[in-house]
Amino acid sequence: MRVLVTGGAGFLGSHLCERLLSEGHEVVCLDNLFTGRKKNIVHLLDNPYFEFVRHDVIDPFKFEVDQIYNLACPASPPHYQYNAIKTIKTSVMGAINCLGLAKRLNARVFQASTSEVYGDPDQHPQTEAYWGNVNPIGIRSCYDEGKRCAETLFFDYHRQNGVDIRIVRIFNTYGPRMLANDGRVVSNFIVQALKGEDLTVYGDGSQTRSFCYYSDLIEGFVRLMNQDKITGPVNIGNPGEFTMLELAEAVLELVGSKSKLVHLELPSDDPKQRQPDISVAKKELDWAPKVDLKEGLAATIEYFRKDLGL
Ligand code: NAD
Numbered sequence: 001m002r003v004l005v006t007g008g009a010g011f012l013g014s015h016l017c018e019r020l021l022s023e024g025h026e027v028v029c030l031d032n033l034f035t036g037r038k039k040n041i042v043h044l045l046d047n048p049y050f051e052f053v054r055h056d057v058i059d060p061f062k063f064e065v066d067q068i069y070n071l072a073c074p075a076s077p078p079h080y081q082y083n084a085i086k087t088i089k090t091s092v093m094g095a096i097n098c099l100g101l102a103k104r105l106n107a108r109v110f111q112a113s114t115s116e117v118y119g120d121p122d123q124h125p126q127t128e129a130y131w132g133n134v135n136p137i138g139i140r141s142c143y144d145e146g147k148r149c150a151e152t153l154f155f156d157y158h159r160q161n162g163v164d165i166r167i168v169r170i171f172n173t174y175g176p177r178m179l180a181n182d183g184r185v186v187s188n189f190i191v192q193a194l195k196g197e198d199l200t201v202y203g204d205g206s207q208t209r210s211f212c213y214y215s216d217l218i219e220g221f222v223r224l225m226n227q228d229k230i231t232g233p234v235n236i237g238n239p240g241e242f243t244m245l246e247l248a249e250a251v252l253e254l255v256g257s258k259s260k261l262v263h264l265e266l267p268s269d270d271p272k273q274r275q276p277d278i279s280v281a282k283k284e285l286d287w288a289p290k291v292d293l294k295e296g297l298a299a300t301i302e303y304f305r306k307d308l309g310l
């Protein structure tokens with residue numbers, strides 16, 4: 001098949017492009033390089049079945065493809081808040097452009113949605129049936145509401161035009177190719193520990209997240225995309241739930257660092273807890289994560305050691 005991956009030069013997108021090429025598909029990678037980088041895909045540029053197109057998903061595009069994965073959107077809070085209007089345009093107009101193309105081509109289209117659609121959840125763990133608790137006017141809303149609107153568009157195109165959709169709700173995922181300045185907690189803690197700097201814990205560090213290693217996530221993507229039973233939304237994530245203090249301790253231990261913890265102000269609307277209920281993925285996709293936190297952190301630490309020359 002010929003497959004379009006928007007956001008294909010980013011952390012997750014570049015791993016997905018690699019996976020699709022390894023399965024014998026042709027890949028068109030569309031990216032404006034806002035938070036992605038050529039370095040993530042440079043090893044693919046010589047492959048005749050791989051094509052990089054520098055383009056903004058907000059502007060219409062036309063390619064002859066069989067499948068579309070829509071991943072284009074900054075994912076880290078400092079990056080998506082840098083230009084909030086651009087972020088919501090990316091989610092909403094990017095979805096419309098992908099869905100319009102899928103409709104014309106009769107192609108299957110996949111949306112990288114997020115656990116952020118659940119906001120600061122008052123149901124725990126979160127099932128796909130939970131509608132969420134999202135502030136529509138806060139500093140995270142450009143991302144959360146943009147992704148919620150994209151899901152709405154996916155279902156409207158599905159109901160109204162019969163577009164063949166798949167939606168995954170991704171829970172915090174980490175691994176090699178995250179940017180050192182990404183701003184998300186795993187990369188921040190690892191880079192700080194490697195440099196011997198203080199680890200910046202926001203708030204008292206009792207808030208929780210559930211961290212999934214990238215390879216498990218990509219396996220979930222491909223399984224959802226290539227089955228005919230369900231459209232989603234499907235939660236894909238690792239149910240292992242940790243406080244930010246526990247994460248900091250794990251990183252310090254694995255790096256062998258003597259860095260201290262420093263507490264900074266908790267950003268507004270920061271969710272207090274998050275854990276995926278993955279029953280649907282287990283039952284419908286026969287999917288479950290394989291890599292536990294320590295194993296995934298160790299591999300990510302090795303990546304950053306090399307990437308930063310530390
Ligand atoms: P990332 O920032 O590394 O990747 C996003 C990619 O999209 C980058 O390459 C960026 O340059 C590109 N992009 C951004 N705006 C664009 C635009 N207007 N036009 C074209 N390209 C654009 O982040 P990631 O972690 O790889 O996330 C990939 C997708 O998965 C995103 O849609 C994100 O919302 C979603 N997601 C990720 C996580 C996670 O924990 N990693 C969690 C939930 C959802």
Ligand code: UDP
Pocket residue numbers: 076077172183184185186188189200201202203207209244266267270271
């Ligand atoms: N966080 C932190 N220190 C950092 C970066 C983030 O304590 O240097 C916290 C943040 O406040 C949140 C959690 O870690 O409670 C996860 O943040 P991240 O930005 O990785 O993901 P998200 O909040 O989008 O789930």
